[in-house]
Amino acid sequence: MGIGEGGHGGQAPGAGQVAGVEEARDAGQALRPSSEGAARGPVFAISRVRPETWVRVAAVTAVLAFALFAVPVILSLYYVDAMTQVAIYSIVALGLGVLVGRVGLYSLGQAAVLALGAWTAARLLFATSLPFPVVLLAAGAITMVLGTVIGLPALRLSGLYLALITLMLAGAITVVLSTVNFPNGGHGFLGYNGNLIHIPPIRRPSLAGSDAAYYRYAVVVAALMFLLVLWHVRTRPGRAWAAIRQSEPAALAAGINTTRYKLWAWALASFVTGVAGGLLAGSAHFLYSIDFPIQNSITLLAVVLVAGAFSLWGAIVAGLLLQLLPALFQNWGVSSDWITILFGVGVLQVLTTAPRGLADQVPKDLRRLGRLLSGATRRAAPSRTGTT
Numbered sequence: 495m496g497i498g499e500g501g502h503g504g505q506a507p508g509a510g511q512v513a514g515v516e517e518a519r520d521a522g523q524a525l526r527p528s529s530e531g532a533a534r535g536p537v538f539a540i541s542r543v544r545p546e547t548w549v550r551v552a553a554v555t556a557v558l559a560f561a562l563f564a565v566p567v568i569l570s571l572y573y574v575d576a577m578t579q580v581a582i583y584s585i586v587a588l589g590l591g592v593l594v595g596r597v598g599l600y601s602l603g604q605a606a607v608l609a610l611g612a613w614t615a616a617r618l619l620f621a622t623s624l625p626f627p628v629v630l631l632a633a634g635a636i637t638m639v640l641g642t643v644i645g646l647p648a649l650r651l652s653g654l655y656l657a658l659i660t661l662m663l664a665g666a667i668t669v670v671l672s673t674v675n676f677p678n679g680g681h682g683f684l685g686y687n688g689n690l691i692h693i694p695p696i697r698r699p700s701l702a703g704s705d706a707a708y709y710r711y712a713v714v715v716a717a718l719m720f721l722l723v724l725w726h727v728r729t730r731p732g733r734a735w736a737a738i739r740q741s742e743p744a745a746l747a748a749g750i751n752t753t754r755y756k757l758w759a760w761a762l763a764s765f766v767t768g769v770a771g772g773l774l775a776g777s778a779h780f781l782y783s784i785d786f787p788i789q790n791s792i793t794l795l796a797v798v799l800v801a802g803a804f805s806l807w808g809a810i811v812a813g814l815l816l817q818l819l820p821a822l823f824q825n826w827g828v829s830s831d832w833i834t835i836l837f838g839v840g841v842l843q844v845l846t847t848a849p850r851g852l853a854d855q856v857p858k859d860l861r862r863l864g865r866l867l868s869g870a871t872r873r874a875a876p877s878r879t880g881t882t
Contacts, residue, residue: 591803593759608770610667637765644663645761803851
């Protein structure tokens with residue numbers, strides 16, 4: 495369903511809900527155990543998995559292996575650091591994609607949720623000696639609670655009104671963070687000391703002290719977050735979200751607890767964004783409130799729409815657009831103002847010709863181009879044979 499589309503026009507109220515449920519059910523059918531397997535035990539119906547699924551698994555495995563082992567070797571430290579940011583912001587885009595693409599909730603506050611996760615992780619890393627994975631989970635859990643509170647207006651609002659209220663809440667969070675500042679190793683609850691001359695850096699995990707090792711650490715954590723979201727999408731929450739996105743009244747009529755599943759989506763999006771904030775704290779070493787301007791929330795939503803909010807691949811494309819593209823422009827000496835222009839053109843293109851984003855449109859265009867080239871080659875072959 496494209497951006498801004500509603501239900502199914504003149505269908506009965508239950509038809510939109512049925513379509514949404516069937517859409518998510520088809521996506522998760524391959525991972526559901528068969529009735530015979532359920533009787534014998536936890537045996538999954540491997541034979542029912544489509545060949546396309548194995549191709550996708552192989553492609554994902556190849557991409558992950560390339561990212562883990564090849565990228566740190568072939569790229570300079572400048573681009574390794576940029577790819578670390580790509581992994582982190584892919585998680586942020588993943589969380590926003592859950593809200594926008596799966597449930598149809600438009601939020602302009604995810605950048606502020608990222609700042610909350612970074613603040614929480616930095617405070618825990620300075621105040622405790624907890625292992626880094628535990629800090630990431632704690633930052634995700636605390637941010638999940640705070641983000642769910644931010645998402646409470648989603649129970650009554652939608653569309654532009656929800657976007658505006660989340661933007662105002664993000665502005666309030668930004669003001670608070672600029673007032674209390676980020677922790678820098680000081681004492682007290684806030685952990686900030688303005689008199690410190692030598693500010694200690696935020697620590698990283700012991701096994702990922704170097705930039706290349708931390709990049710691999712961020713990629714592994716990002717892969718785990720993607721698996722977490724994929725599990726939700728392929729199971730009951732994903733089917734409920736699809737029904738709510740198609741038609742919330744029809745979902746209510748079908749007995750779906752829309753309040754519960756909306757808050758579930760906000761909690762999941764806030765959790766993964768909080769984990770991304772913890773990774774960002776370890777990557778940056780030093781955090782300041784100016785690193786999280788309010789306009790980042792608007793840019794983030796725009797880029798997620800351009801990349802593809804309805805696809806998990808779209809989150810990776812969004813991370814590349816948000817972090818790798820500015821790094822390339824900076825290295826080439828091109829003004830960063832052009833990036834804003836490109837994003838604006840991209841949003842216009844998505845709204846007019848590619849409602850499912852680049853992650854969906856580019857493969858279609860490539861397949862169409864391949865068919866055209868293949869047809870031209872077949873037509874040219876007989877002509878060459880006739881001339882000889």
